[in-house]
Amino acid sequence: MKDIPSDTDLILICVTDSAVKEIAGKVLNTSAPIVHTSGSLPINVLSDVTDNAGVFYPLQTFTKGIRAAQLEFPVCIEYTNNTVRDLLLHLGNLVSNTVVALNSEKRMHLHVGAVMVNNFTNHLITKVYDYLTAQEIDTDLLLPIIEETLQKIHTAPPSKVQTGPAARGNREIIKKHLALLENDKELHNIYSVFSKSILRYYSANEK
Amino acid sequence: MKDIPSDTDLILICVTDSAVKEIAGKVLNTSAPIVHTSGSLPINVLSDVTDNAGVFYPLQTFTKGIRAAQLEFPVCIEYTNNTVRDLLLHLGNLVSNTVVALNSEKRMHLHVGAVMVNNFTNHLITKVYDYLTAQEIDTDLLLPIIEETLQKIHTAPPSKVQTGPAARGNREIIKKHLALLENDKELHNIYSVFSKSILRYYSANEK
Numbered sequence: 001m002k003d004i005p006s007d008t009d010l011i012l013i014c015v016t017d018s019a020v021k022e023i024a025g026k027v028l029n030t031s032a033p034i035v036h037t038s039g040s041l042p043i044n045v046l047s048d049v050t051d052n053a054g055v056f057y058p059l060q061t062f063t064k065g066i067r068a069a070q071l072e073f074p075v076c077i078e079y080t081n082n083t084v085r086d087l088l089l090h091l092g093n094l095v096s097n098t099v100v101a102l103n104s105e106k107r108m109h110l111h112v113g114a115v116m117v118n119n120f121t122n123h124l125i126t127k128v129y130d131y132l133t134a135q136e137i138d139t140d141l142l143l144p145i146i147e148e149t150l151q152k153i154h155t156a157p158p159s160k161v162q163t164g165p166a167a168r169g170n171r172e173i174i175k176k177h178l179a180l181l182e183n184d185k186e187l188h189n190i191y192s193v194f195s196k197s198i199l200r201y202y203s204a205n206e207k
Numbered sequence: 208m209k210d211i212p213s214d215t216d217l218i219l220i221c222v223t224d225s226a227v228k229e230i231a232g233k234v235l236n237t238s239a240p241i242v243h244t245s246g247s248l249p250i251n252v253l254s255d256v257t258d259n260a261g262v263f264y265p266l267q268t269f270t271k272g273i274r275a276a277q278l279e280f281p282v283c284i285e286y287t288n289n290t291v292r293d294l295l296l297h298l299g300n301l302v303s304n305t306v307v308a309l310n311s312e313k314r315m316h317l318h319v320g321a322v323m324v325n326n327f328t329n330h331l332i333t334k335v336y337d338y339l340t341a342q343e344i345d346t347d348l349l350l351p352i353i354e355e356t357l358q359k360i361h362t363a364p365p366s367k368v369q370t371g372p373a374a375r376g377n378r379e380i381i382k383k384h385l386a387l388l389e390n391d392k393e394l395h396n397i398y399s400v401f402s403k404s405i406l407r408y409y410s411a412n413e414k
Contacts, residue, residue: 018379040380060352063368066359073351100348109342110349112384113335116394117349118356119371120401121328126365127404128320135316141307142317142324143360144280145267149325150357152273153350158333161270164326172225173247177319186404187323193400194327197334197393 008032010087012056013046021045033084039111042104043078054084056091057107061118074098076107127187159201166198215239217294219263220253228252240291246318249311250285261291263298264314268325281305283314334394366408373405 004011004027011034013023020036024046027034033052036045039059046053060073075092077099079085085101092099102110125146129139152161165173174195181188211218211234218241220230227243231253234241240259243252246266253260267280282299284306286292292308299306309317332353336346359368372380381402388395 017377040383059348061355061370063359063363063370066363066368068355073355074348076348098348100345102344106342106344108383108387109339110344112387112398113339113344113346113349114352115371115384116335116398116401117332118352119369119373119405120331120397121353121356122359122365122369123373123401123405123408124327124331125324125360126369126408128323129365132316132320135313137309137313137317137320138307139320141266141281141283141305142320145321145325146328146357146360148268148275148280149328150353152270152329153332153353156270156273158329158336161273162326162329162333163268163270164322166326166330170224176247176315177322180315180319186400186407189400190327190404191319191323193393193396194323194330197397198326198330200393201330201333 004028004030004032010035010091012037017041021048024049033079033087035084035088039076039114040108042108043080044104047080051080052084054079054088055104055107056088057102057111058096059110059114061114072097074100076100076102076110078103078107124190127184127190131181131184131187162198162202164198166195167202169199169203171199211235211237211239213237217242217298219244224248228255231256240286240294242291242295246283246321247315249315250287251311254287258287259291261286261295262311262314263295264309264318265303266317266321268321279304281307283307283309283317285310285314331397334391334397338388338391338394369405369409371405373402374409376406376410378406 011027011032013020013036015023017038020041024034033054034046034050035054035056037056039057043053043055055078057076075096077088077092079088089099132139178191181191215237218234218239220227220243222230224245227248231241240261241253241257242261242263244263246264250260250262262285264283282303284295284299286295296306339346385398388398
């Protein structure tokens with residue numbers, strides 16, 4: 001990649017994590033900032049290659065063919081100098097009202113958190129839907145409680161609004177539920193891990 | 208409890224599951240339907256006591272001091288005869304547009320599902336918030352992705368919109384994340400259980 005035009009303002013590398021470093025190494029003869037968009041790659045995979053390195057990480061989940069319902073989401077940026085910072089701030093402000101500077105380590109922690117609240121929540125609901133569908137129960141019945149759970153987060157910290165058998169320390173219901181799930185090892189395991197964690201969390205906090 | 212007025216239309220028992228049967232046994236000398244509100248108790252804890260037994264189970268999570276954001280939620284009913292059915296339908300229609308008849312077994316399955324999508328999701332977010340707070344990262348940054356995850360369910364089945372490292376089979380990122388979580392055994396365990404389950408789900412579905 002020798003033919004980078006001399007008036008290039010920014011080189012944005014949007015590829016899978018494992019390919020970023022290699023691609024960046026092939027970008028030669030340019031003083032334009034080189035920026036990646038990964039939540040989990042440190043900035044130094046680029047700063048090894050250029051003095052003008054940056055990160056532009058949009059914290060949202062995108063699915064091909066599905067329009068995002070939330071048009072507003074944060075963009076996390078990182079930079080090796082003020083020129084790159086100003087460029088990324090400008091770019092970020094074009095698409096978001098929340099542009100925050102985060103170093104590589106914090107961005108990685110935030111990425112783990114995002115994976116858990118997004119991917120794991122979605123998978124949990126997938127597994128529950130499959131389970132109810134197998135029992136011939138309309139999964140739409142769960143939509144209001146799913147929405148309520150998420151709406152509440154805007155009103156109060158989640159730890160303060162925890163409900164359910166484990167939060168109440170009701171081990172009898174937990175046992176009953178585990179028996180119901182006996183044929184689905186994964187859901188059984190998920191139920192068990194969460195109930196133990198909730199039991200521990202709320203009995204510890206009571207002390 | 209001998210002094211139940213003779214013009215009583217309905218006796219609604221709203222106590223913790225383990226107390227329902229005992230309370231019901233003390234309600235004497237009445238022909239009014241006796242109804243409980245539990246998701247996990249079969250109707251026969253009451254039908255052993257009366258010919259007019261019923262269940263009125265509102266599928267929502269309620270927290271003391273927090274007003275529910277979702278005012279519309281399903282009510283599941285069960286009954287031992289048509290008189291009780293008509294009464295519960297009437298009562299249900301006063302508070303909900305979705306009143307569905309479900310037998311004890313299906314109601315129990317639905318209750319397990321509700322516990323998982325509500326209590327477990329809320330706990331997962333609690334644990335992630337605690338983790339990010341310990342890293343001095345603003346948890347509000349996650350609000351848009353949490354909302355997006357939940358909004359998407361109205362547009363497409365959750366299994367069709369799964370994203371993230373495990374759905375892509377990216378074991379390298381999973382390893383990195385597990386290393387980050389090493390000091391929090393519970394979150395580490397949750398991450399591991401979910402990633403395995405997602406990996407299995409999507410590699411199986413590809414075949």
